[in-house]
Amino acid sequence: xxxxxxxxxxxxxxxxxxxxxxxxxxxxxxxxxxxxxxxxxxxxxxxxxxxxxxxxxxxxxxxxxxxxxxxxxxxxxxxxxxxxxxxxxxxxxxxxxxxxxxxxxxxxxxxxxxxxxxxxxxxxxxxxxxxxxxxxxxxxxxxxxxxxxxxxxxxxxxxxxxxxxxxxxxxxxxxxxxxxxxxxxxxxxxxxxxxxxxxxxxxxxxxxxxxxxxxxxxxxxxxxxxxxxxxxxxxxxxxxxxxxxxxxxxxxxxxxxxxxxxxxxxxxxxxxxxxxxxxxxxxxxxxxxxxxxxxxxxxxxxxxxxxxxxxxxxxxxxxxxxxxxxxxxxxxxxxxxxxxxxxxxxxxxxxxxxxxxxxxxxxxxxxxxxxxxxxxxxxxxxxxxxxxxxxxxxxxxxxxxxxxxxxxxxxxxxxxxxxxxxxxxxxxxxxxxxxxxxxxxxxxxxxxxxxxxxxxxxxxxxxxxxxxxxxxxxxxxxxxxxxxxxxxxxxxxxxxxxxxxxxxxx
Amino acid sequence: xxxxxxxxxxxxxxxxxxxxxxxxxxxxxxxxxxxxxxxxxxxxxxxxxxxxxxxxxxxxxxxxxxxxxxxxxxxxxxxxxxxxxxxxxxxxxxxxxxxxxxxxxxxxxxxxxxxxxxxxxxxxxxxxxxxxxxxxxxxxxxxxxxxxxxxxxxxxxxxxxxxxxxxxxxxxxxxxxxxxxxxxxxxxxxxxxxxxxxxxxxxxxxxxxxxxxxxxxxxxxxxxxxxxxxxxxxxxxxxxxxxxxxxxxxxxxxxxxxxxxxxxxxxxxxxxxxxxxxxxxxxxxxxxxxxxxxxxxxxxxxxxxxxxxxxxxxxxxx
Numbered sequence: 141x142x143x144x145x146x147x148x149x150x151x152x153x154x155x156x157x158x159x160x161x162x163x164x165x166x167x168x169x170x171x172x173x174x175x176x177x178x179x180x181x182x183x184x185x186x187x188x189x190x191x192x193x194x195x196x197x198x199x200x201x202x203x204x205x206x207x208x209x210x211x212x213x214x215x216x217x218x219x220x221x222x223x224x225x226x227x228x229x230x231x232x233x234x235x236x237x238x239x240x241x242x243x244x245x246x247x248x249x250x251x252x253x254x255x256x257x258x259x260x261x262x263x264x265x266x267x268x269x270x271x272x273x274x275x276x277x278x279x280x281x282x283x284x285x286x287x288x289x290x291x292x293x294x295x296x297x298x299x300x301x302x303x304x305x306x307x308x309x310x311x312x313x314x315x316x317x318x319x320x321x322x323x324x325x326x327x328x329x330x331x332x333x334x335x336x337x338x339x340x341x342x343x344x345x346x347x348x349x350x351x352x353x354x355x356x357x358x359x360x361x362x363x364x365x366x367x368x369x370x371x372x373x374x375x376x377x378x379x380x381x382x383x384x385x386x387x388x389x390x391x392x393x394x395x396x397x398x399x400x401x402x403x404x405x406x407x408x409x410x411x412x413x414x415x416x417x418x419x420x421x422x423x424x425x426x427x428x429x430x431x432x433x434x435x436x437x438x439x440x441x442x443x444x445x446x447x448x449x450x451x452x453x454x455x456x457x458x459x460x461x462x463x464x465x466x467x468x469x470x471x472x473x474x475x476x477x478x479x480x481x482x483x484x485x486x487x488x489x490x491x492x493x494x495x496x497x498x499x500x501x502x503x504x505x506x507x508x509x510x511x512x513x514x515x516x517x518x519x520x521x522x523x524x525x526x527x528x529x530x531x532x533x534x535x536x537x538x539x540x541x542x543x544x545x546x547x548x549x550x551x552x553x554x555x556x557x558x559x560x561x562x563x564x565x566x567x568x569x570x571x572x573x574x575x576x577x578x579x580x581x582x583x584x585x586x587x588x589x590x591x592x593x594x595x596x597x598x599x600x601x602x603x604x605x606x607x608x609x610x611x612x613x614x615x616x617x618x619x620x621x622x623x624x625x626x627x628x629x630x631x632x633x634x635x636x637x638x639x640x641x642x643x644x645x646x
Numbered sequence: 647x648x649x650x651x652x653x654x655x656x657x658x659x660x661x662x663x664x665x666x667x668x669x670x671x672x673x674x675x676x677x678x679x680x681x682x683x684x685x686x687x688x689x690x691x692x693x694x695x696x697x698x699x700x701x702x703x704x705x706x707x708x709x710x711x712x713x714x715x716x717x718x719x720x721x722x723x724x725x726x727x728x729x730x731x732x733x734x735x736x737x738x739x740x741x742x743x744x745x746x747x748x749x750x751x752x753x754x755x756x757x758x759x760x761x762x763x764x765x766x767x768x769x770x771x772x773x774x775x776x777x778x779x780x781x782x783x784x785x786x787x788x789x790x791x792x793x794x795x796x797x798x799x800x801x802x803x804x805x806x807x808x809x810x811x812x813x814x815x816x817x818x819x820x821x822x823x824x825x826x827x828x829x830x831x832x833x834x835x836x837x838x839x840x841x842x843x844x845x846x847x848x849x850x851x852x853x854x855x856x857x858x859x860x861x862x863x864x865x866x867x868x869x870x871x872x873x874x875x876x877x878x879x880x881x882x883x884x885x886x887x888x889x890x891x892x893x894x895x896x897x898x899x900x901x902x903x904x905x906x907x908x909x910x911x912x913x914x915x916x917x918x919x920x921x922x923x924x925x926x927x928x929x930x931x932x933x934x935x936x937x938x939x940x941x942x943x944x945x946x947x948x949x950x951x952x953x954x955x956x957x958x959x960x961x962x963x964x
Contacts, residue, residue, distance in 0.1 A: 446841070470844030484842040487835045489902060498832055499844045501825040510823040553843065 143170040145305055145336045146191075146205055146223075152198040153186050155570075160186040161197070164362040166355055168305065173327060173337045175347040175368075178357035179380055179633075181598060184340055187357070188307055192225045193218040206304070224298030225307040230290050232282045239265035239278040242297045268296040271333070272326045288319035295326060299335075306330065307338040312346060313433065324350055342431050344373045344637055358382050377637060381600065381629040396608060397422040400458065401592040402474075402561050404443070407452035412438035413616040416452070420561065425583060425593045427607030427624070429600065430636050435616035436596045437479055440563045444476035445469040457560075470499055475554035479565040479596075481543070485550040488539035492529070492549050493520035495538050500556045523552035527582065544568075544575025551582065562586060563594040568602060580606050600629045612636055652896040652948070656911040663915055667922030674922055681804065683917050685796070685872065688810035689865045690891070691913045693884050695817050696861035698892040698909045702821075703834045703854050704901025705760030706889065709749060710862050712771035715880040717742035718866035719775050722784040722876035725791055739863040745771060746859025747852070754851035775878045783877035787870070795872030806868045813864060818906040826853055834901030890941050891916050896948070 146168040153161040161183045168174045178184050189195040191203075193212040203210045205221050212218050218225070232241050239258075242265040265278040274292045282290055291311060298306045312320045327337060327350055339351055347354060348368055356363040356379045363379050399422045407416040413435035420426050428436050441447040443454065445463040453460055456472055463469045469476070478484035486495055497504065497516045504512045504519075520534040527548040529541070538549060547567065554562060567583065568576040583606055587593045597603050603610055610627050612620040612635040620635040650658075667674045693710055700707045707713075721738035725731065745767065752763045797805045821827035829850045833840045841847050870876040895912030897904030916937070923933045 465846065466841055466844045467846040476842065478842050483836070484838050487832050487839045489835050490832060494828065494832065498828075498840065501828055505825060509825075510819070511825060511828065513823075557844070 144168060144204070144207070145170045147203070148187070148191065149202045149204075151187065151190055151201040151203075153183075153190060153195055154198055160360050161190070162360045164357065164360070166362070167365065168336050168338060169353070171331060171334045171336055172352040173331060173339055173350050175351035175354040176338055176340045176357070177342075177344070177347065177354060177376060177380060179598065179600070181359075182357040182380070183360040184357055185309070186360075188225060188309060188338070188340070191218065191223060191307065219301055219303075222302060222304035223307070224301055224303035224305070226291065226294045226298065226309065226311065228310045228313060230287075230294055232290055232293060234281070234283040236282060237278065238269075238276055238280050238282060238285070238293050241282050241293055242268055242278070242300050244297075264300055265296065268300040271299055272296060272329055274322075274326065286319075287314050288316070288322065291315070291323070292326065295330075299330075303335065305336045305338065307340070309340045310342065311339070312341060312343065320346070342637060344376060348373075356380055373638065377630060377633045381633050396424045397590070401456065402443070403455040403458075405453045405455070407439065407442065407449050407454070409438065409442060409447065409449045411616075412442070412447065413613070416618055418611065418618070420592045420594060422560075422592050423587050423590050425587045425595060425606050425608050427603040427610040428594060428596045428613060429598065429603045429610060429632060430613035430619075432598060434613040434636070436613050437565055439613075440476060440565055440594065440596055443469070443561075443563060444474055446476075470557055470559075473558070473560035475557055475559035475562045477547075477550050477554055477562070477564040477567070479569060481546050481550060481569070486538040486546060489537055491535050492524065492538055492541070493517055493534040495549055496520045496523055496534070496552045496556060499553060519556060520552075523556065527552055528578070542575075544571040544579070547571060547575070547579060551579075555586075559591060561592045561594070563596070565596045566599075567595060567597065568599065576602070600632055603627075603632070604629065653905055653908045653911065656894075656896060656908055656915075660911045660914050660918075663918050663922075667918055667925075671922040671925040673925055679921065679925070683921050684804050684807050686921075687913060687917050688804075688806040689868045689872070689881065690884050690887065690917070691810045691910065692813060692861045692865040692868070693881065694888040694891045694895075694909055694913050695814060695906065696858035696865075697888040698895065698897050698904050698906070699817065699821070699830065699854055699861075700760070700858045701889070701892050701897045701899060702830055702901060702904040703851060704837070705753060705851075705854070706764065707749065707855065707858050708761065708764040708885065709745065709768040709771055710764075710858060710888065711881040711885045712768050712775070713742050713745040713859050714862040714866040714869070715876070715878060715882065716745060716771045716775050717863045718870045718876040718880045719779055719784060719878070721867065722787070722870050723778070725788070725870075726784055726786045731788070731791060735867060738866065739860065742859040742863035742866065743856055746856045746862075749859070750852040750855030753855060754848035772878060779878060781878065783875045785875035787874060792871050792874055795868045795870075806872070809864065809868065813861060814906055814910060817861075820857070821906065826850060830854060831902060834898075834903070836902075887916065890937075894941060894944055 144167050146166070148164065148166040151161055151164045152159070164183065164187060166187065176184050186195060190197045190201070191212065193215040196213065203212060210221055212221070233244065236244070239262045243261045262278050269276055269278070269292070272292065272295060274296070276285065276289055276292060282293060285293065295306065311323060315323060330337060339347065341347055351368055353365055353367050354371065354376070355365040356376065358380055359382070400419050401422050402420040404416055404418050408414050416439055430436055438447055442449045443463070445465045445468050454463060455461065461472060463472060463474065482488060487498070493516060497519060501511065504515050506512050517534065523529070524532045524534055529545050529548045529552070538546060541549065564583065567579050571579070580602065583593055583595060595603065595606055604624070604627055607624045609624060610622050610632065611618050612632055614636055622631065673679055693714065696710055697707060717738045720741050721734050724734035724737060749764055749767055752758050753760050793805065795806050799805050799808055821830060829840065829845055833845065833847055833850055837847055865881060869881050891912040892904065892909055893899055894915065895904070895908035897909065919937060919940070920933055923936060924930070928936070
């Protein structure tokens, strides 16, 4: 048997309403590069956060590091043990120098009571960078470095901390081709030093280049670990998708009118999305899926006037329209229900009533321009009843409701504006299964009533259940369009992970 | 079990302070002293209401007393040189609104943080006033003008306190009964969510800074009329006091909450305390120390009860 540097067993993690990890296993051999894959929400990040001491696992988890039982209660425990995590959004201090960033938090080396030993600090930083064979001036501010260089600084920090296991979360997502090559070189050097690496990526092709073994997670469960030479991309996709989850699909093709409500022509925003052309018909549900970061939400916000596109035109009911703000979007009959309910969707510390009426206050004024509070309350009562918000108490603050009921309040708010077009971003994110099907049904009812609906979702069973037509986005482009009944999870995943053809892959 | 609101508690404190001072401060209940307080309160109250509305959006206006001073100085120059009174007042109000729109524009359209914007415009307005007045004070107004700050209605109630009451009611109506007022609270609680709800955030903010400037202009009219003069530091001692009173009145400094009634209580508490301590012969510098101590005490208490209530709410949710 190989020596394991890390073994995590029976790891479960329950968040209110969601079981993010369910009895997961992860074993990392000494000195290997181990890939970790799964769909969005499969539990990769949660697992890593448990390892990093950010989340405490549920009762019953066992973690062994270098054969010893490990207790990781807080991030510092993980670092002192020898685990360093390099997150996707790098966690450097932009206003400090490279040397300071590499050495910061190294307690024991630079005693807290002493003055800064700049010489020693710089020497340590230089040594760490030398080991990786990456020349970066340690006096520079991190702000002035490229993303790739910043990543190297993070890796150097891990080395300076004598990390034995480095976790890289989507390290290549914002790197150019040559920078990726450099990163591979550094990974080889780390491996030669006996450092083990967990490599998380959505780009399956590159995983075959760098990793020795791979573990697959799906819906918070451990599916298995495989040697790279024993598996293929297609096999991995099947493993990631599984076949067990699905929602009831209701066919509603005859409901779609011929009238095009929304049309985009060559919509482009640098770094977000490119050459997006699409048509949305009255009564249609268009699903847009793809991996996180594929530009879906950015596109939605561009339609909603909160993300100004560089070029391209938007047409409403056949007429070219300018949507320069959320306010204008609303007046054009566009509604957008954002992904982040708590930050973007609701004013949490205000009553449900005030949240529902917020976009339509202008319709509730008496001749003296004062608010008709009785009408407002009646409207809130109506929606609470219609969407079955529980508890049915519009005076409660939004924060006092569960996720599913909060989402119903956000939907109510936008239904109150009587939109022609409803864009809903991750409609059932963090919502329990019962409320999920309710929301799916609701979306279909709304489409039946003639609203054109765009559903953006990472959850494939959801997209398959509700959509009449599906667009798959990858790296800011639409790579595939398929009708709801021809679509399958495998088909979507192939496009989402691999793109339409080989030449697209960098 | 229903606990008392912040405002009711503050109302009781106000009552307590008044009773305390009537018992220990000699001459506190004398008619002359009561009038004294009633004449001093409106200008401070108006500035504090303006500050409160801005703080509810999560902002602050450090230039508010200099807006008042600039508006007051312009009015004073025109009035003392014999310009038709209503016209002079109109110009004064317009000057204040111009200042408010400058603040509002930079905060809402460009998005610079309010504390920085108004710190800058504070210095700017002060400089403008100095270059106009060369540091001198302007005085010599007709008797009709002096009535605004010193006159009585029906020989009993000071006119200025009626003006204050009118604007307090107006502010309460605007905040609680209009679309704008609702948007002010919602935006103050979560500006991202209001933006995602189709609210024109910058228009809401613009109106907030304009309204603050309007109240500053009214305060300027009362002050110049009452002092019979205007100079660069007109009302400047009220600047941080108005922030303190607004916060003492229950307004959340991070935005989203604040009520007119709480602010009125706070203004009365400030007025009664400084007047009463003065009557007791407490040294004026010690009065400042006492006020500071009270402020810190109340705010700490507020913070503690607030975190306690939040914890309860979160616990109730689970």
